[in-house]
Amino acid sequence: MKKVIDAHALTKLYKIPHEKRTTLFETAVGYMRRQLSYEPFYALHNINFSIQSGEIIGLIGKNGSGKTTLLKILGGVLHPTSGSCAIQGVVAPFLSLGVGFHHELTAEENLYLYGAILGLSRKEIKEKMPEILAFAEVERFKDMKLKHFSAGMTGRLAFSLMTQTNPDILLIDEIFAVGDKDFTPKSLSLLQKYRDEGKTVIVASHSLDLIEQYADRVLLLENGTIKMFGTPKEVIAHYQSS
Amino acid sequence: MLLHHNIRLQVLQQYKKSMRLSWTQKCIILTYMHGIRKHANLIYELARADFKLKYYGSFTGLLWSFLKPFFMLLILYGVFFHILKVDTPYYPWFLLLGIIVWNFFADTTKESMQSISAKAHILRNVNISPIIAVLSTFLHLLWTFTITLVVFGILLGIFRVPFSGNIFLILFLLLLLVLVTLGVSLLTAPLFTRFRDFGHLWDILLQMFFWILPITYSHSLVPESYRVWYLTNPLTRIIIYLRDTILYHNTPDASALLYTALSSFVLFAIGVLFFMRQQKALIEHL
16 A cells, blocks of 8 residues: 555635636727726635555535546646645546547547547557457447437446556546446446556545445545544535535 | 656656747657657547548539639639729739649638647647648648649640749749748637637638738839838749749749748748747646
């Protein structure tokens, strides 16, 4: 067990302009009037925590509590306004599944594209193609355009490809929303296998019973601060009572 | 790969603090180039998907990319040859080459503006630099340009236009064209992402450039007193020298080529530096 994520006084401040300036004209007028007023909004405020290797962490909280912002900072997409976040190992950001999918391309073509986004080469994907399609249970539809796929099939395809990358830390935002009664346990047992291999999995979800069942520790966010970080049972009980 | 990118972003942050090119900053640019090479596969796949989507399953997609310059040629030829009585030798070929080069420049700079917002869903969720989006758009337009050039070469052959240019010189000039176009695209892309009305301004500027550049007329018609200024633009020189080499069997002299190469590199460098300064803020503007 070693410490893989160590966040110290992590803060993300959004400056929400009273009128957002998106054109040259508005910016010029704004500068002349000297009205550059902002509304400060702390998406994350002074967060401290550390996570070990070989843990499944559940991330819960109401909408707008900062779950996605935290995952994006861990994934390196957003940068903290202040504070630090030290990460050991390769992070694979699966913030929303199938983010690079294009509906006019076939399943196979999409896998090459999405694979490239995740850092896999064409050759690697070609080798693993049968396995990916089999896990997603869509072998028969590999030459079908993605627009004819159901949301569940698309989600399964994305998750299945994700499992082919070999990261140390996995960040997942709401995977259980897409799976059916067969696929969800299959993906969860895969996450457990990852944990046993010493990888760290961080899952943001609203499915409390699944989090309670599979997570080792649960982090509850409220208005950008950590409300509670502990065993699933305690934290979820606290969340439901509040 | 992703870890490597984090290191790169950190050095980029340090870079942002000043624009002077110190030793460490030169290292940063090298690191940056290294990062792009690492992302070559992603750039290629994105370009391939864009190319496929543009011409998907239909012959008309590719046909239109030839019909557009063809109709432009017909209109401009009608006006300049029959109404204004231009007497430039090989005028249709002169015009066609100008139009092909122009279309590449105009289409690329315009499409790069959209490229970042078109790939916003990826950039917002995965830790990759927005330059990937611009480079992939650039690559797919470069493929279209290459096909157009091949067709142009075939047409020259079919119509038996005497052609004896130095192939290396032509490739060198095309490389400079690629550098200039990429440099300008790296300026327009962040500007459009930041200021949504920049697109209108760029349309006006493109109209202006179309008539400033020697596309429809020969640069020899420009008054002698303006000639020095007229030739400062590397794109002007690239068009002139490409025609000289391909159609008129003149080889531009070495000092002229050297100036063109240097000014193209400067334009390219400005684009790269500007983009690097802007790129971190870009994600938040999406």
